[in-house]
Amino acid sequence: MIKATPLILILLVGCTRTEHKERKTGLFDNDLTRFLEHFQKIENGKTNLNDLGVLGFDLRAHNIELIEGVDAFKTIYGPEAFRNIDPSKMREMLADFNRYKLIRIPYRNIVTVEDRFYFSTKEEIKTGDDVNLSMVIMDNQTVIYHAVQHLKINEREVDYAFAQGLLDIFEDLVTPTKAIKDLVEKWKE
DSSP states (O other), X not given: OTTTHHHHHXXXXXEEEEEEEEEOOOGGGGOHHHHHHHHHTOOTTTOBHHHHHHHTOOTTSTTXXXXXXXXXXHHHHOGGGGTXXXXXXXXXXXXXXXXXXXXXXXXXXXXXXXXXXXXXXXEEEEEEEEEEEEEEEETTTEEEEEEEEEEEEEEXXXXXXXXXXXXXXXXXXXXXXXXXXXXXXXXXX
């Protein structure tokens, strides 16, 4: 009975793993509600770089991505946008492309909690926000386009499999031995 006690304990217990993915700028004390409220105050064709500063957007803050010219267009429209352009007109178009800047401001705060009960169940809960704010600025002056991509994450996944946790543990223990055995068998052939 004493030898079986560790096995019984493993069957009855489990473990919890928590993963936290975040990407923040420090703007608005990383408060997503304030962040989005201030972003909604931007007006296309009216808001300029000075106004962005007044609204609280420090474009030199951590994790803000600034993409200029052709790279900005490739990011927005994809490389396919340049496939049908007449090469003889490319020189003229480069001057126009260089008038544009794309500014992307990320906000990510996602928590994943995984509970595993070794005998039969694995439950994973993922919650949080994944937000990307984009602004296109023309001639270093005026915001001509801005958009919010907000993915609200609230997922729950439960997997049931009889003794799956134990099988995973045993597989981890046995796999190196099995791999060596398989290799030896292949050499014999």
